[in-house]
Structure formats: structure tokens, C-alpha cells
Amino acid sequence: MRIAVLSDVHANLPALRAVLRDVDAIGPDAIWCAGDLVGYNPWPNETLEALQARRVRAIRGNHERAVLSGDTAWFNELAAAAVKWTRVHMSVSSVGYIKELEDRTRGIMGDGTVAMYHGSPRNDDEYVLPWAATPDLLATARADIVILGHTHLPMAFAWPSGMLVNPGSVGQPRDGDSRAAWGILDTARCTFEVRRVPYDVDAVAKEIRRVGLPTELGDRLHAGV
Numbered sequence: 001m002r003i004a005v006l007s008d009v010h011a012n013l014p015a016l017r018a019v020l021r022d023v024d025a026i027g028p029d030a031i032w033c034a035g036d037l038v039g040y041n042p043w044p045n046e047t048l049e050a051l052q053a054r055r056v057r058a059i060r061g062n063h064e065r066a067v068l069s070g071d072t073a074w075f076n077e078l079a080a081a082a083v084k085w086t087r088v089h090m091s092v093s094s095v096g097y098i099k100e101l102e103d104r105t106r107g108i109m110g111d112g113t114v115a116m117y118h119g120s121p122r123n124d125d126e127y128v129l130p131w132a133a134t135p136d137l138l139a140t141a142r143a144d145i146v147i148l149g150h151t152h153l154p155m156a157f158a159w160p161s162g163m164l165v166n167p168g169s170v171g172q173p174r175d176g177d178s179r180a181a182w183g184i185l186d187t188a189r190c191t192f193e194v195r196r197v198p199y200d201v202d203a204v205a206k207e208i209r210r211v212g213l214p215t216e217l218g219d220r221l222h223a224g225v
Contacts, residue, residue: 012171035061
């Protein structure tokens, strides 16, 4: 089975649309998204509508939980400002949608189990950076393949016990590459390919300024940080 793996879309509708066009060119069997669907960028409702229309199997990230609770105590200034803006602009149906999402999910794919978390199997808010990825995460998850998000950094590790992957970020890459990132997971072959897709970053930065979100959020999209 081939799964298109997305994460950290962060309400960046132009980036999501570009990624979905690339997804369609590949033609996977399903689309999964490892959380942080909203935050930072100015299209929360349209982004959620697009994901729902495509029947994406999505989970909540820390930004969804913050939008629901209003608690931004652990967020930096820019992230907190974006959460507050999003809470004001979210539609009733969008709030209902994220309330219904799970914080983690898993499924049997062929002879193995795929588990997806925003942070990690240990903690939904843990940052598993590439240099800290270890096979014990597979044992903790009781899964053959583990999908993570949250860090905005693509990675893929294969061990005898299975595979750990992160597709990076659709809506706010942080690896120095401004292009949107996503990944294609082949569960039968146990392979993972990170793909990069260009989109109109200037248009997103302009809309960020227009709606009153911090201008720094547009600047970092250009830098990919």
C-alpha cells in the first residue's frame, strides 16, 4: 500500500493545493496527515475543508489542541499570536471537525502496523529531531512503521525492527528549503520518499500581512526556517 504522508500544513492553502496536485500525479492509495493542520497561516477553514474533501486521515497536533483550549503557555510569541488569530477566525464547522479528530492513530497495512503521532509515541508534544530518532520508538508504538510530524524536518530511518519517518512540513518548512514537503510511504517495500513542491510563497506572505498576522511568519516562509 502506498500512503501520501503530510504534516504541519499550518493553514497554508496554496502550499497544500500544490502538494495535492503532486499527490494526484503519484496516485497513492490513501492520504494521512500527522497534525498541525492550522496555525501560522491565514486559511484555517479552507485548509480543513480541503482535507475533509479529500478524506484525509488526519490527527490533531499541538496547534489544534491550543486552538480548542486557548492555552498558549508553551508557545513562542509568534505561534501564540497565530493561535489567537486562528481562534477568532475559525468557523463553527471547523472547530467541530478538529474536536472529532484523534490525537494519534494506527492501522494494519498488509502484514504490519502503521502508527501515526504528531510528537511521538511517548508524548504527543515531544520533538523527535533526526539526530534523536532511535528504534525504541517503534517498540513503544508497537508498530512496524511510525509516522511523526511536529519538527517540520523531513527524515526517514530504517532498522531491522521497522521504519520511522517524518515528511517535514507542507506549510512551514524549517530545513532551509522553502518548498512544501511531503512523503510517499510504500508499506510493502518499506520505503519512504520525501518530495518537494514549489508554490507561491510571495502570495502567502502578502496575505499574512493583509490579515494582520505577524509579518515574521511570511519572512520565515521565504527562508524555509
